[in-house]
Amino acid sequence: MNTSNNRVLVIGGGMAGIRTALDLAEAEKNVILVDRAYSIGGLMTQLDRTFPTNNCDLCTLAPNLSEGSRQEHIELVTMTTVTDVKGTKGDFTVQLETAPRFINLDKCTACGECHKKFPEWVRFTPGLDHRAPTCMRYPQATPQAFSIDMAKCTDVKALMESCPAGAINPDDFGSRREVKCASIVFVPGGALFDPSHLDYLGYAAQADVVTSLEYERILSASGPTMGRLIRPSNGQQPKKVAWIQCVGSRGLQKGAGQYCSSACCMFALKEAIVTKERFGDDIETTIFYMDMRTMGKDYERYFLRARDEFGVRFVRSRPHSVLRPAGVDNLVVTYGTDSGPVNVTEEFDIVVLSTGFRVADDVRVLAGKLGLDLNSGGFPTTDGFNPVVTSVPGVYVAGVIEAPKDIPETMVQASAAAIMAAGDLAPAEKVEKTEADQELLPPEFGVVGEEPRVGVFICDCGENIGGVIDAGALADYAGTLPHVAVSRLQGHGCSRESMRQIQQIIVDEKINRVVIGGCSPRTHEAKFQEVIRKAGLNRYLLEIANIRDQVTWVHANRAEGATEKAKDLVRMAVGSVVRSQPLADHSLPMNKDVLVVGGGVAGMTAALQLADHGHKVYLAERSAALGGQAAKIHRTLEGDEVAPLVRDLVARTEAHANIQVITRALIVDHSGLPGMFKTGMQTGRQMFYRQIEHGVTILATGALPNRPAQYLLDECSQVSTQLELQALIAENPETVRTWDNVVMIQCVGSRTADNPNCSRICCQTAVKNALRILEVNPEARIFVLYRDMRTYGFQEEYYQKARQAGVIFARYSAEAPPQVKAVGNMVEVTFNDPVLGREITVNADRLCLSTGLVADEDGNDELAMIFKIPRTADGYFLEDHVKLRPVDLPVPGFFVAGTAHGPKLIRESVAQALAASSRALTMLARDTIDLGARAARVDRDRCAACLVCVRACPFGIPYINADGYSEIDPAKCHGCGVCASVCPAKAIQLMQFEDDRIMAKLEELFERSIA
């Protein structure tokens, strides 16, 4: 096969596109990532903080894209649109059109001179530019995000001269190109509903009516108000802020989608909490909502915190209007309540409209070019059991374009789409790249015992450093320091030419330690480590003095102080580097086999994916047969039959040459490191012990149906769970036809004091079963007693369908639950109807309880102990990062899929299983396990085995070994250095941050001030 098309095209550079591209690149697949914007990041870059941690997390993801090893697999094409797509799976031909940036990215150093001199002509999208709403927790956008707005530029020559690197190119006319690819991941993200035409909400007319994203910007430290929360109309701090939910969602307004936008309840909660966190009682917060849809993992707790801890006020009402009558300073919100027919009016200072997602018009056009079938909302239709598979083979979707959703689910689908797209690639020709690279590297010089010969290279970084201090004089000064053999001014040290020179000087002058005076080690340490390694030095014989980001950029107006400080930092770096020692990167060979625990839909899906990618998979199932809980479900809400899916998965799993199924498997022990685990289990009827060696582990152990002893369940034959009901409808429709009244009660055993979280699946199950009963028995009267209907995404349409079909939905509160009584063959259900304002009694032929799921407390507890995996308070496995790493567990090499992570639908479990396999594949692609060099090392002669390190380590790594001293496995050490800090005998040193180097920095710093 032609290798030029053996790659994946990712359309869209938001969070989903970045995740997909990174997963593919880490699995050694080639990717072209195309984005329309000047730099990647998408919608998430505009958020101040994200729920439920209230952190901003983009910074932990986006900069990864520029890391060298990944970059060789990712071609990043910004300011580019896809204009045409032809071909089929395995062989697509795509036309790309790139708009001119007028900046040569190869030359641009992102110094910002052009932007400083001509702010009107230069776009600097992410971050610091207050026009551009961006968080900028990381100072480096990818790619460096300057672009020229040529239409505004009136003096091209002056602009060109402003650039010290000569990177401005006025003759950029943009370009068109044709690319070939085997598969396409379409992740354009969502647009937000524009409420301007809804005059009764006042968005167009009132400055103080803002969208939730605008409110986010007002809160953000990098926003237009620099984080001061003020009313746009008068610049005063507001006293009362209201949120109005479901603007543009749930079919409520003109132009709104019929679907639920899924994420808005959570972001309104987040904005209210952040407001309360910052201003406490100074600002009152009120959320007007229809149903509070906090159905994600641990989201219900977040809602409870907002209400109970932060005092956010919740009003279940859809406000009638937001107006500002003449002569009134505030916004007047008019709304109705349960308590009576009279509308209430209340004044607010700011009203936030929680606007939902929609598909942008140009995205719809592009979806058409891709040939995708679309639903009524313009979203591509997807497979009933695999949300990333579209109607076009070889084209996958993820994120909001699949259906409105929040970030964790987007990340899951992005990884899932990555492995699906990777499956369409031809097997890559084995390029022995890593070995070839290693051959190019010269052997490392031995430096131990040799007199230090330090090479100091000072960057002027154009005007960035040279404009504030005399960089040449600094280099001269450094030359006078002890041990410095060479010191020189290096211009832009990070330019290719400079790096080549540095490398040459190291060799020619027999330099054995290097100091770079330039920008931050955070961004450039890896680059210079590579330079000195190529010159034959161990990569850890390097120090970087941060004289740009932490000197000249912040002390520009104090040249003298800046010069002295730069000298200090260089002297400290030299003092430290002479004490540096060559360190070995810890690495181990990678075992490429996989252990999947759990043989349900998620476990089998993951096993099949990884087996298809050539890995040997051991699938351990506790029970006697594969299938899991899904085997009990007949149909999905959308009407897809589940049994054929399960049958097919079981058959394929059992037949796959790379999969070994181990039933009746009980995991009993576990040891080893990520990449080389050993797991012991007792298997079969006779419980024989066997041990499996594997590199990664996927936990797909599922959850259990809940069965609380409530509402006469197991006491009265007319009371059943939804799971039993759906079996009855399918197997015994005759009985269903005899029913006059059916009552369903939601949230039985969920959202309670014992089990505070939402079970996520029950609202749609109730809607599904209600509609199914009506199919069989159209005369049946069905009452669904609910607390909040959580039919998120496109499920909302089925909820509305059920209402139209006559299903009566009546709300109850947790404080006043329905009362049930067995009366003969019937169940008498009494509840308070808030609409009628009175008590209603129904004589039901059948009472059906939505009991949801609970974590497998005993099973998970065992596994959590054996594998050392943390769990949530309600017993589900806790992922490493709720937002960005939703399937990675905190123990490297472990991944989670399906309901073992939290309650979810079958298709969501499938997506998560695919995501877990995709993440596993990124690890399995490596031949060695790279552990870095920053690890704690114990000097056994000094260790008194006092146990202080054993107690202090946050990860429980040190232990007292058989020889009686503390041992720290460098492969397990996370490198924080806490043990080194607390060790009373100073027997522990953290490599790269040894005490003598920190002390040397202090000694050198005070060299000047004391002398």
Added chain:
Amino acid sequence: MDNFEPVIVAFCCHYCAYTAADMAGSQRLSYPPNVKVIRVPCSGKVDAMHVVKAFEKGADGVYVAGCLEGDCHFKNGNTKAARMVAYVRRYMDEIGIEPDRLEMVTMSAGMGYRFAQVATEITEKIRRMGPSPIHAAIETGKAA
């Protein structure tokens, strides 16, 4: 000492305060050059010995800057650092150095403005407090 320029050592966690310091740079937020940053992988790595050494060598002020509570990349290094700082402060009085010369601060990686603000405030505070008493001791030592 009319033009007293204090020397202040800031031990900064790589994941938060050091990144915030870089952030202050890219936002060109100005703060006094008196603050010299020493990068550590976690504020929990900072040892009482490092802090005492800084004062011994002549630092007029020292602060340890870690992540916001609950945000530590290593679970709880920042709270360990806070305990260490509280511990050292107790003994500073005994050896004749005002405990207020040592502080623990927290910030997130995105808080460039806070980094600059903290650096400015601490510099001003130390400037008002005057030179560390250690200087006098060092001078005496030299004279003797």
